[in-house]
Amino acid sequence: MLNRRHLRVKVLQSLYAFFQSGNTSLNAGEKELLFGIEKIHDLYLYQLSLIIETRRQAEKILEENKRKRVPTPEDLNPNTKFINNQVLQILDNNAELQKKLEQRKISWSHDDNEIPRKIFLQFRNSSSYKEYIENGEQSFEGDRNLILKLLKNYICEFELLHHFYEERSIYWIDDWELINKMIIKGIKSMDTLADSDFTLMSLYKDIDDRKFAIELFHKTILNDSEFAPLIAAKTQNWDIERIALMDIIIMKMALAEIIKFPQIPVKVSLNEYIELSKMYSTPKSKIFVNGVLDKLVEELVSSKKVLKHPGK
Numbered sequence: 001m002l003n004r005r006h007l008r009v010k011v012l013q014s015l016y017a018f019f020q021s022g023n024t025s026l027n028a029g030e031k032e033l034l035f036g037i038e039k040i041h042d043l044y045l046y047q048l049s050l051i052i053e054t055r056r057q058a059e060k061i062l063e064e065n066k067r068k069r070v071p072t073p074e075d076l077n078p079n080t081k082f083i084n085n086q087v088l089q090i091l092d093n094n095a096e097l098q099k100k101l102e103q104r105k106i107s108w109s110h111d112d113n114e115i116p117r118k119i120f121l122q123f124r125n126s127s128s129y130k131e132y133i134e135n136g137e138q139s140f141e142g143d144r145n146l147i148l149k150l151l152k153n154y155i156c157e158f159e160l161l162h163h164f165y166e167e168r169s170i171y172w173i174d175d176w177e178l179i180n181k182m183i184i185k186g187i188k189s190m191d192t193l194a195d196s197d198f199t200l201m202s203l204y205k206d207i208d209d210r211k212f213a214i215e216l217f218h219k220t221i222l223n224d225s226e227f228a229p230l231i232a233a234k235t236q237n238w239d240i241e242r243i244a245l246m247d248i249i250i251m252k253m254a255l256a257e258i259i260k261f262p263q264i265p266v267k268v269s270l271n272e273y274i275e276l277s278k279m280y281s282t283p284k285s286k287i288f289v290n291g292v293l294d295k296l297v298e299e300l301v302s303s304k305k306v307l308k309h310p311g312k
Contacts, residue, residue, distance in 0.1 A: 001205045002040065006178055007213040008253070008272055010037050012280065013171055015220055015249050026218060033217050040175045041203050043165065045106050047183055048097060050155060051147065053108040053116035054123070055088040061120070079133050085143045087190060094198055115161055123154045140190075148187060156180050212261075220249075220256040227252045234292045246281040247289055254293055258306055266297060266306065 002010075014033040023029055062083070065075040082088075091097065101107065108116050123129050128149045132142065155161065156176075165172040182201050190198060204210045220227075231251050235243060254273035258266055270293055277285040300306040 001182070001201050002037070002178070002203060002209065003205075004209065004212065005272060005275070006040075006175070007037070007209060008216070008276060009174060009279075010040075010171075011213055011217050011220075012246075012249060012253060012276060013174075014217060015253065016246060018221065019245065019249060026221060029221070030214060030217060033213065036171060037203065037213065039169055039172070040179065042104055042106065043169070043172050043175055044179050044182060044201070045097075045100055045104055046165070047155070047179055048091060049101055049106055049108060050116055050119075050161075051151065051183075052088065052092045054120045054150065055083060055085065055092065057117045057120045058082050058124075060117075081133055081138055082129070082146075084138065085146065086138075086140050087143050087147045087187060090190070090198055094200075096200055097198070100200070115158070115164060118160065119150075119154055119158050122158075123150055126154070128153070144187060144190060148184060151180065151184060151187070216253065216256060216261075219260045220253050223256060223260070224252065227255045230255065230296055231292065234295050243288075244281050244285065247277060247285050250277050250281065250285075250289055251292060251296075254289075255296065258297060259300065266301075270294075270297065 011033065014029060014036060017023075017032065018029045062078045062080070065071060065078065068075055126149075128146065132146045135142065162173065162176075165176070186198055186201060231248065250273050253276075254269055257264055257269045257273075261269075270290075273293065274286055274290050277289040281289075297306065
């Protein structure tokens with residue numbers, strides 16, 4: 001599920017697109033925001049589907065080996081331990097997952113099944129895979145640990161996969177780490193074979209998080225005429241046209257959250273937006289944004305526009 005920091009990132013991306021395009025339709029902007037958030041779920045489903053597809057590619061390779069003109073005894077009687085991996089079977093047989101993949105039209109056979117094949121072939125040459133295959137025992141714990149190694153060390157590190165996702169969404173690489181953590185957490189939660197069904201994670205923790213993202217987007221735009229002069233007054237020694245648009249939007253978002261969301265501590269908001277400036281703007285933005293916001297918060301608290309203590 002998405003945390004508040006990631007939702008702030010998605011709002012920032014949507015606001016940047018909104019202001020850059022000169023859009024004036026809040027409804028259209030909100031629709032794009034929610035679409036961008038929903039696309040994260042597609043990435044989650046793609047990654048789960050990719051794990052399953054490595055098993056199918058392994059099956060195909062075994063069948064291809066059997067059809068060789070001169071198959072070896074090993075080709076005719078292959079080791080099927082990976083294909084019988086219990087975690088892979090559970091994922092492949094998960095009715096809810098298969099339904100969502102069909103609804104979203106997510107399938108590696110429709111996209112680029114060379115990627116899962118290449119990932120499997122690379123993984124097959126690893127010491128982890130060879131040790132797993134050579135170990136005659138097939139335990140649920142061993143099966144689960146192998147899939148975690150496949151995900152962490154091969155799928156997550158596969159460069160062609162990064163390019164594949166970048167072509168589908170310019171924001172997916174930003175979502176990459178979070179999605180993989182969600183999947184790893186889900187696989188680790190499959191503790192025993194008796195209770196081993198994989199539970200698909202929801203996109204939001206609860207309805208309040210979805211509401212938070214929409215309200216933050218709206219309030220930043222609707223209060224733009226209030227926030228712009230506040231920022232301008234604190235940046236008089238700067239050429240406003242040379243200040244990065246991303247910095248301006250980050251500061252407007254911060255003001256929207258500090259002023260319009262009384263339940264969120266000021267310190268939390270400040271830390272979040274300074275972190276965003278480090279991630280998405282220029283190298284000097286952290287110092288600049290931090291300095292401007294500190295002055296603004298001090299002034300807003302003294303003028304009673306913010307009733308929260310800045311340290312809380």
